[in-house]
Amino acid sequence: MFMGTHNPNLKLISDSGQRLDNRAFDQLRNIRIDVGVLESAVGSAYVEWGDNKVIAGVYGPREVYPKFLAKADRALVRTIYSMSTFASLEEHGRAGPNRRSNEISMVLGEAFENVVMIEKFPAKMIDMHITVLQAAAGTRIAAFLAGIAALIDGGFPMSDIAAGVSVGKADGHLVVDLNKEEDNFGQADLPIVYSSSDDILLLQMDGKMTREEVKAALEMADTKSKVVMDMIRKAVGAKYEGAISNRLKL
Numbered sequence: 198m199f200m201g202t203h204n205p206n207l208k209l210i211s212d213s214g215q216r217l218d219n220r221a222f223d224q225l226r227n228i229r230i231d232v233g234v235l236e237s238a239v240g241s242a243y244v245e246w247g248d249n250k251v252i253a254g255v256y257g258p259r260e261v262y263p264k265f266l267a268k269a270d271r272a273l274v275r276t277i278y279s280m281s282t283f284a285s286l287e288e289h290g291r292a293g294p295n296r297r298s299n300e301i302s303m304v305l306g307e308a309f310e311n312v313v314m315i316e317k318f319p320a321k322m323i324d325m326h327i328t329v330l331q332a333a334a335g336t337r338i339a340a341f342l343a344g345i346a347a348l349i350d351g352g353f354p355m356s357d358i359a360a361g362v363s364v365g366k367a368d369g370h371l372v373v374d375l376n377k378e379e380d381n382f383g384q385a386d387l388p389i390v391y392s393s394s395d396d397i398l399l400l401q402m403d404g405k406m407t408r409e410e411v412k413a414a415l416e417m418a419d420t421k422s423k424v425v426m427d428m429i430r431k432a433v434g435a436k437y438e439g440a441i442s443n444r445l446k447l
């Protein structure tokens with residue numbers, strides 16, 4: 198959650214139960230996924246998720262540098278998430294890696310390592326680069342989507358498909374896929390990534406919800422992440438079978 202200037206007068210949900218962008222509480226923003234968008238990458242994807250615009254390129258498997266990071270029995274999915282200097286209208290300081298982007302890089306990298314068959318590439322590195330061109334809440338989830346689509350596009354063998362969504366609470370209502378205002382001024386934000394075999398690969402939360410609300414929010418997220426997984430399947434077409442049946446097409 199980006200802590201913007203608190204605005205206690207901003208109504209996130211109208212008296213008639215409308216969100217600021219007119220979505221239903223359980224409605225996703227529009228999502229578009231294009232794969233194979235970068236010539237130099239082994240796999241790539243461009244994702245628009247609401248007003249988020251994210252591009253991912255994946256390279257390798259290649260030698261690990263620096264060498265001491267290498268894992269003898271598996272590959273490392275080195276993930277670099279970064280936000281472009283023009284990603285948002287707000288002033289967010291200097292360009293380049295910062296604490297926030299390092300944290301997101303780490304959690305995304307761990308999630309990718311749980312679906313890519315890293316044991317097939319001992320001591321190698323798969324390089325994942327994700328850039329947020331335009332940011333509008335939920336960038337880590339949109340970044341994960343771009344990354345997964347890029348991996349499948351590149352023919353990397355996967356044990357599973359995965360996708361996520363953020364859920365949270367705004368003006369006392371549980372909502373799916375928080376928009377910028379809900380993210381900034383809402384009561385809770387819980388990004389989550391599920392695998393298609395129902396494992397949870399990423400789970401973070403800030404703000405405040407009751408246990409019952411968290412349970413309900415996780416259910417909403419589960420349903421919606423499956424919708425996003427279907428979008429991935431459609432976007433990657435025949436490459437889906439290739440990646441999931443563990444055939445390496447590099």
Ligand code: ADP
Nearest residue numbers: 198199280284285289332333334335336337338
């Ligand atoms: P997420 O993007 O996954 O929701 P955060 O909760 O850290 O992650 O950020 C919420 C939102 O705040 C972002 O989606 C983006 O719209 C905005 N934001 C945060 N940090 C930056 C930044 N450095 N540059 C531009 N926008 C930012």
